[in-house]
Amino acid sequence: DTGVSQNPRHKITKRGQNVTFRCDPISEHNRLYWYRQTLGQGPEFLTYFQNEAQLEKSRLLSDRFSAERPKGSFSTLEIQRTEQGDSAMYLCASSLGRYQPQHFGDGTRLSIL
Amino acid sequence: AQTVTQSQPEMSVQEAETVTLSCTYDTSESDYYLFWYKQPPSRQMILVIRQEAYKQQNATENRFSVNFQKAAKSFSLKISDSQLGDAAMYFCAIGPFRETSGSRLTFGEGTQLTVNP
Numbered sequence: 053d054t055g056v057s058q059n060p061r062h063k064i065t066k067r068g069q070n071v072t073f074r075c076d077p078i079s080e081h082n083r084l085y086w087y088r089q090t091l092g093q094g095p096e097f098l099t100y101f102q103n104e105a106q107l108e109k110s111r112l113l114s115d116r117f118s119a120e121r122p123k124g125s126f127s128t129l130e131i132q133r134t135e136q137g138d139s140a141m142y143l144c145a146s147s148l149g150r151y152q153p154q155h156f157g158d159g160t161r162l163s164i165l
Numbered sequence: 166a167q168t169v170t171q172s173q174p175e176m177s178v179q180e181a182e183t184v185t186l187s188c189t190y191d192t193s194e195s196d197y198y199l200f201w202y203k204q205p206p207s208r209q210m211i212l213v214i215r216q217e218a219y220k221q222q223n224a225t226e227n228r229f230s231v232n233f234q235k236a237a238k239s240f241s242l243k244i245s246d247s248q249l250g251d252a253a254m255y256f257c258a259i260g261p262f263r264e265t266s267g268s269r270l271t272f273g274e275g276t277q278l279t280v281n282p
Contacts, residue, residue, distance in 0.1 A: 094272030156210035
């Protein structure tokens, strides 16, 4: 069990640029989740995959956000035309099944200049 | 929709003492899961304890235990024999039980716990 891995740990970019984050879940986990956490707040749900299928999306996931999980393995979260309000910690979690707890990665901290 | 409220933004405890963190929630579901997660500074979120709403017995994990009051929609965390390593932000969260209700966790705002030596 190597844990959930997220890359990069930090990303600094200029407003208007596109960014992409990667999440590698625990190898046998078929469920993968993305959350966003702003300073001093609890994580907020963005989207969820079961294997390669994206089954649930939050209203927070605007048209500028897209997530994929090809072949049900790693996942990517892309933000296009970044805005100041996108600055946050983006957390990935995975679980073995519906009734198993979610295990979180270290997160990717995004800073928009 | 599910909501979670943690009314204590900050708490402190002396090492070796006991502290209780409060959490209330709201949900229209009859079955659900409740969680406490711990997030140390600049480190990943770690599951502390989990409670299934259909179980009346309160969950315990070593020094961590919960007081689950389903009718009152209350889910407090008790940390006994507090250690310096317990210092962290603690988040209460709720997740649905039924597949048709989705899979997201809904988190509270967090309680920052300080442990004084």
